[in-house]
Amino acid sequence: MxxxxxxxxxxxxxxxxxxxxxxxxxxxxxxxxxxxxxxxxxxxxxxxxxxxxxxxxxxxxxxxxxxxxxxxxxxxxxxxxxxxxxxxxxxxxxxxxxxxxxxxxxxxxxxxxxxxxxxxxxxxxxxxxxxxxxxxxxxxxxxxxxxxxxxxxxxxxxxxxxxxxxxxxxxxxxxxxxxxxxxxxxxxARVPEGPADLPPEQGLALEHDLDRLNGVAFDKGCYVGQEVTTRSKFRGQVRKRLFVVDTADGARLPPPGTPVMAGERAAGDLRSSVGGTGIALLRIDRTDEAAAGSGPVLTADGITLAARPRGDD
Structure with missing residues (x-):
């Protein structure tokens, strides 16, 4: 934090x-x-x-x-x-x-x-x-x-x-x-909250970091959606994650749901924000490519974004 x-x-x-x-x-x-x-x-x-x-x-x-x-x-x-x-x-x-x-x-x-x-x-x-x-x-x-x-x-x-x-x-x-x-x-702190970050029926628990936030138990009995959630973890099928993003020039971020692009390819979409800092659900591969300079930069409504490293948490 x-x-x-x-x-x-x-x-x-x-x-x-x-x-x-x-x-x-x-x-x-x-x-x-x-x-x-x-x-x-x-x-x-x-x-x-x-x-x-x-x-x-x-x-x-x-x-x-x-x-x-x-x-x-x-x-x-x-x-x-x-x-x-x-x-x-x-x-x-x-x-x-x-x-x-x-x-x-x-x-x-x-x-x-x-x-x-x-x-x-x-x-x-x-x-x-x-x-x-x-x-x-x-x-x-x-x-x-x-x-x-x-x-x-x-x-x-x-x-x-x-x-x-x-x-x-x-x-x-x-x-x-x-x-x-x-x-x-x-x-x-990269903590999602409410429908702006967790729009109903539009994303999986692990994509939205619920496992990192003590919100998923992999060793409890059955619950609704358990099979898909457990399979996503143990098969390594989580291709998107939440990232903190900042605008390059301090401009205000567009509203939640705005697509994030990596050149001509979809990279994800924005979630909640305050000013030029927000949360975005992004494809890990295209975000890593943008950070490394081996792929196009990330943009939303023409505004250049920089995704912060997620670290080890």
């Missing part, structure tokens, strides 16, 4: 919460999503996705117990706000005889504290997936603080009522930030 900033907090109107209640809540959800949810039983948060049977991403999810001290019969699930209704509908279709109710978590908002020392400012464990409840139950004015399970140092999610989250941020001395500030922070 290349940015170093003081800890700040941003409301995320593009994110929403749903709630699962019932004795089968964890078992039910674990049988559907790509990540391993077993640690949720122990009061931790996990990341994963609901996939199509063909292995394409539908919803990216952060899952945590609503009350870490009370087991896993009541779960909060963070998802993309525009897709929350679809998520509730799809989970309900899978419910069958499972002892679980699925509903929007009305009245709760999502915020994120990020930057150097964000976890310390909130007095929470900085280990990914740590969960701490403050002020009581989230339904009664408490706040659930969730250290982002996707990678270390990414930030801390705060789930609760608007006022409770604001009070917690003030008590921690966190300055306010905009959602775009958070987007730049996670883009620099």
């Amino acid at each position: 290349t940015l170093t900033i003081q800890p700040r907090i941003a409301r995320l109107p593009g994110r929403s919460l749903i709630m699962l209640d019932g004795a089968d809540a964890l078992r039910f959800l674990d049988g559907l999503v790509s990540g391993d949810l077993d640690p949720v039983e122990e009061g931790r948060a996990r990341y994963g996705a609901l996939l199509t049977p063909q292995g394409k991403i539908l919803h990216d999810l952060i899952v945590a117990p609503a009350d870490p001290a009370a087991g896993a019969e009541r779960l909060l699930v963070e998802c993309a706000a525009p897709l929350a209704g679809d998520l509730v509908k799809r989970l309900t279709l899978y419910k069958l005889r499972a002892k679980v109710t699925i509903r929007p978590a009305t009245g709760l908002v999502v915020a994120v504290a990020f930057g150097s020392g964000a976890a310390a400012a909130l007095s929470v464990d900085d280990a990914p997936g740590s969960v701490r409840a403050t002020g009581g139950d989230v339904a009664e004015g408490g706040v659930l603080q969730v250290t982002d399970p996707r990678r270390a140092g990414l930030g801390v999610r705060l789930w609760g009522s608007d006022q409770a989250v604001a009070d917690r941020a003030a008590a921690a001395g966190l300055a306010s930030a905009e959602a775009a500030d958070w987007d730049l922070w996670r883009i620099e």
